[in-house]
Amino acid sequence: MTYEHPRKFFVSTRTRKNSKLKTALLGLNPAPVEELRKESRAFEKLMLERKASKHAGGK
Amino acid sequence: MINLETYDTALYRMVHLTSKDKDAISKFVVKNPKGFGLQNYLIKWSLRDEEEGLVRTYLIKDKEDGSIVAYFSLRTGLMTQRSSLFHFDTITGIELANFAVNDSYRDAHDVMPELGRYVFSSFVYPLVCDISRYVGASILYIFSLPEKKLMGHYEKMGFQRLPSKMERFIHRHVKPTYDRGCIFMAQRILQVDR
Helix, strand or coil, X not given: CXXXXXXXXXXXXXXXXXXXXXXXXXCCCECCHHHHHHHHHHHHHHHHHHHHHHHHHHC | CCCHHHHCCXXXXXXXXXXXXXXXXXXXXXXXXXXXXXXXHHHXXXXXXXXXXXXXEEEEEECCCXXXXXXEEEEEEEEEEEEECCEEXXXXXXXXXXXXXXXXXXXXXXXXXXXXXXXXXXXXXXXXXXXXXXXXXXXXXXXXXXXXXXXXXXXXXXXXCCCHHHHHHHHHHCXXXXXXXXXXXXXXXXXXXX
């Protein structure tokens, strides 16, 4: 989407260089979903085990 | 409407912050002195921002005892960039404006260090993906405290820094005063099944 700028303005070299920003942002990698899911499953399993052993110890 | 119960895990559940949580959030602790702003935000500002619709804050609660495990806040953001003499391109995003684990919960429950990533992958990321199905958003970004260890955690969650010139541009143009000294990190949002 583009928006018309209301007034003329000075175009600096720095601004032209920043035109790469969009490409860089859209080229970023997404989250490593599978890796995170795997780690979450392991975390959950261990935490549940800890909770279970705590409850068993409290009986 | 997004039903937050669908995000429940075996351990925790996610709830939208309401005034009923006022007492509970007053006990939220962030031990790292640099992260005091995160504790301060939740206790003093989060409910006001909720009322004004500026930021949405979510609490992660322990299913067993209801105590607050962590919290995070989301808001929309827009990066603007000149594409030609008279036009601007826009890059839409969602800002993970606040993200903190409750240190008092961590101490009391003997929690493993991966808790932050668990919260991110079980609640933050799926919610962001669902939101992006309803509202266009290309990137998820955060202004991280400038600490190597913390930034390492964010990298494991998929956040990346930009090349230094672009990072400086972002810091000069869109970084809130609230995040002074923090570093911009972002990741692409993809439509994924969860």
